Structures are given as C-alpha cells and as structure tokens.
Amino acid sequence: xxxxxxxxxxxxxxxxxxxxxxxxxxxxxxxxxxxxxxxxxxxxxxxxxxxxxxxxxxxxxxxxxxxxxxxxxxxxxxxxxxxxxxxxxxxxxxxxxxxxxxxxxxxxxxxxxxxxxxxxxxxxxxxxxxxxxxxxxxxxxxxxxxxxxxxxxxxxxxxxxxxxxxxxxxxxxxxxxxxxxxxxxxxxxxxxxxxxxxxxxxxxxxxxxxxxxxxxxxxxxxxxxxxxxxxxxxxxxxxxxxxxxxxxxxxxxxxxxxxxxxxxxxxxxxxxxxxxxxxxxxxxxxxxxxxxxxxxxxxxxxxxxxxxxxxxxxxxxxxxxxxxxxxxxxxxxxxx
Numbered sequence: 001x002x003x004x005x006x007x008x009x010x011x012x013x014x015x016x017x018x019x020x021x022x023x024x025x026x027x028x029x030x031x032x033x034x035x036x037x038x039x040x041x042x043x044x045x046x047x048x049x050x051x052x053x054x055x056x057x058x059x060x061x062x063x064x065x066x067x068x069x070x071x072x073x074x075x076x077x078x079x080x081x082x083x084x085x086x087x088x089x090x091x092x093x094x095x096x097x098x099x100x101x102x103x104x105x106x107x108x109x110x111x112x113x114x115x116x117x118x119x120x121x122x123x124x125x126x127x128x129x130x131x132x133x134x135x136x137x138x139x140x141x142x143x144x145x146x147x148x149x150x151x152x153x154x155x156x157x158x159x160x161x162x163x164x165x166x167x168x169x170x171x172x173x174x175x176x177x178x179x180x181x182x183x184x185x186x187x188x189x190x191x192x193x194x195x196x197x198x199x200x201x202x203x204x205x206x207x208x209x210x211x212x213x214x215x216x217x218x219x220x221x222x223x224x225x226x227x228x229x230x231x232x233x234x235x236x237x238x239x240x241x242x243x244x245x246x247x248x249x250x251x252x253x254x255x256x257x258x259x260x261x262x263x264x265x266x267x268x269x270x271x272x273x274x275x276x277x278x279x280x281x282x283x284x285x286x287x288x289x290x291x292x293x294x295x296x297x298x299x300x301x302x303x304x305x306x307x308x309x310x311x312x313x314x315x316x317x318x319x320x321x322x323x324x325x326x327x328x329x330x331x332x333x334x335x336x
Contacts, residue, residue, distance in 0.1 A: 010024060016189070028057065031058045040156075044228045055110075063107030067112060070111055071116040082100050084096070084101075084102055085097055085136055087138070089137040099136070111151045112151075115157055129173050194230065196213070202237060206242060220279055224253055
C-alpha cells in the first residue's frame with residue numbers, strides 16, 4: 001500500500017481514551033526502531049493489530065509481515081515450520097521449503113502467544129534469535145535472515161519465569177520495548193466510537209442499513225465487563241447489523257454473562273430507557289459490592305480503587321441499596 005493510502009494509527013487503534021492514545025504513541029515511537037517489541041494484553045485486545053501497525057509504520061512496510069500463531073504449531077513440527085526443511089528431512093519431505101523466518105526475510109515476523117511455547121521449544125527459538133542464523137531441518141548450510149521481531153502474549157511472562165515455565169534469557173531477548181494493550185473495560189469511553197465503526201463496517205459489508213445505537217444502550221455496553229474485549233464487541237456489532245434491533249444485543253449480553261445477573265429479563269411492555277436504567281443500577285450495585293468485599297469493606301480504599309470520590313461512593317452506596325457497613329454476626333451470648 002502506498003504511503004499516501006496508509007491508514008493513520010488513530011484510524012486503526014480507534015478511540016480517544018488516555019490509555020489508547022498512549023498505546024498509539026508507543027507504537028509510533030517503537031516503529032522508528034529495529035529493536036524487538038513485546039505486545040502484552042488479554043485475548044481480544046488487538047495485539048495483532050498493533051503488531052501490524054508497527055510493521056506498516058516502519059521502514060520495512062513494503063516487505064512481508066509474517067504472523068506465527070505459536071500455540072497452533074505442534075512441537076514435532078516446530079523446526080520445520082520455523083526454519084524450513086530440505087528434501088528427505090522426514091517422510092514425505094520431497095522438496096525443500098523455507099520456514100517462517102526465511103519467509104519474513106527483510107520484513108517483520110510476529111510470534112503471537114509466544115508464552116504458550118514449552119521450554120524445549122523456547123531454547124530452540126532462543127538459539128535462532130541470537131543472530132538470526134539457523135540450519136534448515138535435514139540441511140547443513142547456515143542461513144541468515146534479517147527480520148524485525150515482534151512478539152505477543154496474553155500471559156504474565158514475569159510470573160511465568162517465577163514458575164519456571166518461561167526462560168529468563170528468552171524474555172530479555174524479546175522484551176526490549178513492551179507495549180501493553182488495555183482491556184476494553186479499562187477504556188469504556190471508547191466503546192461508542194468502536195461500536196459505530198463496527199456497525200458501519202458490517203453494514204457496508206452485508207449491504208444492510210445502518211441501525212443507530214441509542215444512548216441508553218451505549219450506557220449498558222459501557223457498563224459491561226467485556227471478557228472477550230474488542231473481539232467480543234465486534235461480534236456483538238455484527239450480530240446487531242445482521243439481526244437488527246437492540247433487544248438482540250441485550251439478550252446476547254445476558255447469555256454471555258456468567259451468572260446471568262447482569263441484565264433483567266426483557267419486558268416487552270416497558271420502555272427501553274426504563275429497562276436500561278434498571279440494568280445499570282443492578283450492575284453498579286454488583287460492582288460496588290464486589291469491590292467493597294475485596295477491600296474488606298474499607299470504603300476509602302474502595303473509592304480509590306473505583307477512581308471516584310469518597311463522597312460519591314457514599315452516595316452510590318445509598319442509591320444502589322448496598323448495605324453501608326458489612327453485617328457482622330454477633331454471638332447472642334455476648335449481647336445478653
């Protein structure tokens with residue numbers, strides 16, 4: 001794609017929240033270098049999108065971007081997939097084939113979910129990453145490649161090192177610059193913009209008219225915890241476009257909620273705004289109660305955790321009907 005047609009970071013990593021603006025700036029800065037980048041974050045937060053953007057903003061933009069889904073490669077095929085093979089290397093190896101590293105020569109290789117590799121495969125990968133020199137399976141000739149390395153993981157690799165499941169030397173090899181992709185619940189202010197983008201995208205793709213999302217429904221979406229992150233929101237927008245009607249989004253969220261307590265049952269005789277207000281009140285009560293319990297009913301710690309003022313918390317506690325203090329069971333013998 002010519003430079004003048006290339007999308008800007010804000011057109012790919014959509015949103016105006018401080019966390020996503022920071023990610024865009026980190027991507028811009030990292031793209032100017034050739035050092036390895038580790039992109040962390042929960043599944044569905046857009047690690048692959050950030051990796052692709054890193055490549056598109058770099059001097060390697062006109063070369064190949066090769067994505068490798070590490071968990072999808074069986075250990076027995078690791079060497080042939082990564083380093084390629086020569087004829088006769090194994091049964092059925094009639095011709096030669098370049099591996100992922102050679103395919104990405106002069107471009108970028110993205111090792112997605114690198115934390116899923118077992119320790120034996122990590123050591124083989126580390127050897128190749130030392131100087132990007134390797135030998136094809138069944139071959140004798142050393143091969144060199146020039147690639148930009150980007151890795152992604154949804155695991156806490158520092159914690160995996162403590163458990164002995166991830167190599168320390170590999171961690172420091174891949175983690176020169178780290179970019180943390182925020183969970184969608186941490187950037188709920190971006191949900192209206194993201195939802196509008198996906199609805200228009202799939203309306204165009206499926207030839208369906210754009211169905212606007214009401215402000216009250218957007219409040220419900222912003223209050224939802226989004227365990228599947230942006231991928232889940234995208235699927236919800238697709239369902240909205242195909243099926244039409246906000247009741248499908250409400251029913252979908254209810255189905256996805258683990259304990260089916262997020263939203264009340266749909267009442268066909270009650271206006272949407274009334275049902276939405278009730279749902280938000282129930283969700284807010286649940287969140288406040290859970291955080292209060294996590295902080296052993298310390299309201300000041302709870303207010304800091306929720307990033308609201310202490311006075312606002314007291315008001316919300318009263319409004320949501322949450323008990324102001326934990327009920328303490330007393331021994332009736334002591335109350336006599």
